[in-house]
Amino acid sequence: MMKSIKRWQSDLAKNITFIVTKDCQLACKYCYLVGKNEKERMSWDVAKKAIDYILDHKDDMQENSVIWDFIGGEPFLEIELIDKICDYLKTEMYRRNHHWFNSYRFSFSTNGINYDSEKVQEFIKKNRDHLSIGITIDGTEVKHDLNRIYKGTGKGSYKSVVRNIPLWLEQFPYGGTKVTISSPDIPYIKESVLHLYSLGIKEVNINVVFEDVWQEGDDKLFEEQLMLLADTIIDGDYYKDYACSFFTENLGKPLDPVFENTNWCGAGRMLAVDANGIFYPCTRFAQYSLREKKAWAIGNINDGIDKNKLRPFLVLDRLSQSKQECIDCEVASGCAWCQGENYDAAETNTIYQRSTAICKMHKARVRANNYYWNKLYRKLELEGQREEYEKNKRKVKPEIC
């Protein structure tokens, strides 16, 4: 199977996110950003102060590379500001002889609606060699429009997005898309993945939402969809050229309590800044991402980062946040968590209580994943291709959130 392309420098890079706006054209039903609004737009003054603070403190951020991430809402609504930020970053990294100069990426996750606009296209041309852009398209029109609807009108956004996919793939041939699965989406998984393949998208990264949205029986439906998808990918030889993150070889194994105790989530190693100049350990700790809890600020552009407030994130490990049931779980590997969702769902104000809302869904995925690999390897053996497959396959480290 084609392996997913590892995100650029993902294990070496500092991820710094500018929350440039909390506005978006869409009002996706599963969106975790519960506090989106049109008012909180980042000013140039805030952006510049944040950049100056970050570049002034290079001793505290010694990663070899940096991913400057722009998020919203919809980041491309603020393309003029982003362009100014990126120009300033390039100039300053060069002027300061910063170790990130020439080892940086500008990264975007966009809804794709204004991807073809003149300003966005000019920006892409200007920064082409340092850009990663992912367009979110959820699958078939039915599946996409089930959740990804316009604010106000409630109209589906599929047509506005799909028209930009050819241009995007022309500019980013290896572009991957993120698909999010919530309870109502389950029946559309198989046809949606195949639809995305048919659009030319070779890498489909799918996640079930971490929030507790699951209904009785969803795990069985999910398993059935994944089994159908597995059959189609293998029988149709899609595995040779396409990737789907649902099927991952190292998924569903027990984890050693000593040697496999690391935290999966990157919160705290990442940094996010919002329109008010507040720093967070990740965007999920900003107020607009939280349903139940108060924002978890770690500083601001005037006073700097309070390193004490980063300590819990940087020493957090799997065991200290997991229930015994999760520690003993025989299919633990690949069961992800989001530190922000853990905090939001926790009974107290802590990041040390792991949410287990996806437990049944993970176990269903593991069963289908086992089926997928058993079936694929048997097919390869019967066709005399297993050895070659094993030889050519790339080891892929799980991405840090």
Place this chain on the structure above:
Amino acid sequence: MLQYLIILLDDMSTSYCHYENSRTEKNLIPLDVLKVGIRFGMMENLMIQFVYPNYELTKEFKEAIESIDHSKIISSLCEDDEITNEADVIVYHDWTGMLYGTTLEDKCVVLRTSKADLFERYMLLKDVISKVSRLNIVIKDVEKFRDEDFDRYKQVLNALSEHIEKLYVNGKSPQLNLLTDRMMLKSMNNCGAGDSNITLAPNGKFYVCPAFYLENEKESIGDLENGLNIKNKQLYRLDHAPICSHCDAFQCKRCIWLNRKTTLEVNTPSHEQCVVSHLERNASRELLSNIRKHGTFLPEQDEIKDIDYLDPFDKRNEWQ
């Protein structure tokens, strides 16, 4: 495992730890609540520690308190001479009061001090250490230590260590929490709030410690009617504290309330807390070694290891 029940007799009960009690209005625990609290302690097999206000309690309250084996924690400013004489722990909030105190002999004394006062007056402690059975120093503003303060604190500990060494050589057994506790300990002996002890407040509700009550009364962990309900209870235990469970500064306060105040998590200490505790640990190491030069001392205790860090957080890559 829960072992102690701290009962705040009044909102104005003295602080004996890092937190400040700035309450100025009397709010005595109702007598029936006190009695139910005592009964709870008896049924759960808990040692009760009563924390007193400065004014004199009535006979009915005294009788209720005496119905159970307990410890008394009072302020040096307590107006009740009888209680003062019986107190197990006397808390001084100022140096002058302690230095001229007449009730120090053989008492367990707590001195709550700012770092600035400690750095300026520490030589005056020599007399106190010689007199009392135990001196606990609580640095009220430990979270405000800066790099230059760490250096100064190291000097203070060294000076006090020399004095304690002399006392030991002369056959005395002084106890100063900052220096002698680590010599005696084989495992962590910390604050224990929410794990080995809980607090009953005058409103009949349980709290992690008095500071949690004084800061936000809504943060209770149960009440006398319905019992305890400590959410995420495991986070108060050492095995769910990634930094502390890899640490051997066994005497560290590991103040749960300060942890939350400085790092937002009850199980994670601040950098300042860790460095201060390691300076104490290292000074204890020197003290133990120096006393042993004069003869056998605490033979059952291992040497305290030489280490190259002051904050275990900096070594996290070795245990992560």
